[in-house]
């Protein structure tokens with residue numbers, strides 16, 4: 246069976262670049278797999294977030310965001326990492342297989358080291374926990390951004406080593422790197438990214454979003470001059486939200502000479518058209534944390550059924566099978 250799994254870190258404001266570049270493609274991708282698991286990596290977030298109220302809010306923001314954008318929790322197992330205790334036991338076992346040198350070479354750890362940051366043990370063992378997230382569910386495909394590719398490769402290396410030691414127990418995952426042509430420009434023309442402080446938050450109220458759109462950098466061409474679409478961030482963003490007909494129409498307005506203020510208004514309008522219904526859904530979902538808990542808990546229950554079977558197989562393979570384990574579990578172990 247082809248199984249896709251990915252973890253999403255609750256790390257703050259979701260912006261238009263995340264929405265178009267990650268959320269929408271991931272939701273599309275889930276439809277292609279017999280089984281898909283998307284989870285909120287709340288335990289991973291602890292390596293960097295130390296404010297409990299903030300972390301709590303970010304977890305629910307994220308859950309509501311993915312559901313509002315169309316993640317179907319009936320089809321895709323949607324859960325919190327922290328609700329799956331099997332992950333943490335598997336992480337320990339994998340940690341006993343993973344060579345230290347493999348973790349020493351992890352880019353994220355090396356970058357933190359180079360930056361002179363205070364590094365907690367969680368930062369260092371981060372890839373082992375991530376390997377457990379992945380390997381616990383017989384994952385075959387892990388859709389991630391470029392920055393996470395090495396982590397998935399580490400998971401695969403650890404699974405291979407485990408299998409060499411203990412037999413054919415773990416499925417080997419492959420990273421699937423998101424479409425890199427989907428670069429969403431930010432307010433200053435660079436790729437939209439929190440680290441450039443050039444983002445348009447996905448759930449900004451219409452008026453705030455309009456204000457941000459008005460700040461997008463343009464050249465100094467006069468209103469009546471014909472304008473180039475390819476080099477215009479406004480046009481590039483417009484195209485990502487508009488229908489092909491709307492895009493063709495704006496292209497004609499560019500050729501005929503459109504003022505930058507009018508182009509920005511067109512962009513703010515088309516964004517609002519597409520995002521207003523999503524925002525309404527988001528706000529309704531976000532207002533009811535208990536309901537979000539129920540959705541995530543249901544996902545966790547379904548995920549744990551798989552997790553328990555894998556962990557039983559792993560425990561048996563390494564020689565710590567629980568004496569009381571059911572016959573069925575022992576069977577899957579052999």
Ligand code: TRP
Nearest residue numbers: 250251252253254286289375378
């Ligand atoms: N490390 C990922 C990130 O920072 C989040 C993550 C945690 C993840 N566990 C995972 C991604 C397992 C894919 C599979 O974005």
